[in-house]
Amino acid sequence: MTTAYALELTGVRKVYGSGDGAVTALDGVSAGVARGTFTAVMGPSGSGKSTFLHCAAGLDRPTSGRVLLGGSEIGRLKERELTELRRTRIGFVFQAYNLLPSLNVLQNITLPLRLAGRKPDPQWLREVVDGVGIANRLEHRPAELSGGQQQRVAIARALVTRPEVVLADEPTGALDTRTGRQVLDLLRAVVEQMGQTVLMVTHDPVAASAAHGVLFLADGKLAGHLPHPTPERVAERMTHLGEW
Numbered sequence: 001m002t003t004a005y006a007l008e009l010t011g012v013r014k015v016y017g018s019g020d021g022a023v024t025a026l027d028g029v030s031a032g033v034a035r036g037t038f039t040a041v042m043g044p045s046g047s048g049k050s051t052f053l054h055c056a057a058g059l060d061r062p063t064s065g066r067v068l069l070g071g072s073e074i075g076r077l078k079e080r081e082l083t084e085l086r087r088t089r090i091g092f093v094f095q096a097y098n099l100l101p102s103l104n105v106l107q108n109i110t111l112p113l114r115l116a117g118r119k120p121d122p123q124w125l126r127e128v129v130d131g132v133g134i135a136n137r138l139e140h141r142p143a144e145l146s147g148g149q150q151q152r153v154a155i156a157r158a159l160v161t162r163p164e165v166v167l168a169d170e171p172t173g174a175l176d177t178r179t180g181r182q183v184l185d186l187l188r189a190v191v192e193q194m195g196q197t198v199l200m201v202t203h204d205p206v207a208a209s210a211a212h213g214v215l216f217l218a219d220g221k222l223a224g225h226l227p228h229p230t231p232e233r234v235a236e237r238m239t240h241l242g243e244w
């Protein structure tokens with residue numbers, strides 16, 4: 001089934017614990033991430049950003065509500081099917097890169113395919129490797145690369161399966177401003193030139209402004225959407241939402 005949304009959350013509630021200790025991390029969130037867009041998620045600490053990402057990735061099961069990935073509901077999948085879905089239909093980019101130190105760059109990039117028992121499509125692999133600008137480092141180990149280069153490798157790894165969506169959790173959090181900017185430009189290019197879909201959680205208004213639009217969360221609820229964000233407008237919205 002095709003849909004305009006790569007990812008769609010409908011009425012997603014997530015309650016951790018029970019009784020007096022229950023915490024409502026997400027309180028009926030409905031949001032769609034259109035295919036071929038770059039979306040940032042922002043909100044004060046504890047507003048539910050990580051929970052949103054985890055529910056989107058099938059790492060957390062919503063207490064109620066639905067999560068659709070490429071039009072299929074993931075809430076009903078068995079654990080094994082979810083693992084397979086995470087391997088092949090979702091790309092992950094983390095703050096700490098999470099590359100395997102004993103594998104070289106090419107092996108790191110193609111690892112999700114090997115885990116899924118699939119062979120790389122040589123043309124796509126070439127496009128991904130060239131796109132992230134790491135073609136001359138394929139034989140190197142992660143420890144021989146700069147932080148920015150390691151994050152480029154992680155982005156290539158996230159793209160190698162041609163996922164439905166790339167989920168990025170503070171992808172520039174460990175990088176200096178200039179390198180962070182380059183990684184954000186790359187994520188934008190991944191969307192605009194390679195036709196991929198990226199959803200990024202960030203605390204940084206500058207990072208958020210690299211996206212096409214920003215979803216704001218506050219107290220587990222959707223608190224607005226800002227198209228064509230600028231750092232100033234994002235920061236202003238965040239100030240209205242309370243403490244960062």
Ligand SMILES: Nc1ncnc2c1ncn2[C@@H]1O[C@H](COP(=O)(O)OP(=O)(O)OP(=O)(O)O)[C@@H](O)[C@H]1O
Binds near residue numbers: 017044045046049
């Ligand atoms: N496993 C858990 N068990 C209990 N409560 C949890 C759990 N995970 C998150 N929470 C609570 O749910 C709420 C939302 O947390 P979440 O981590 O999604 O927020 P966040 O916006 O990502 O915060 P931050 O910006 O500080 O990382 C918080 O009150 C948090 O304490």
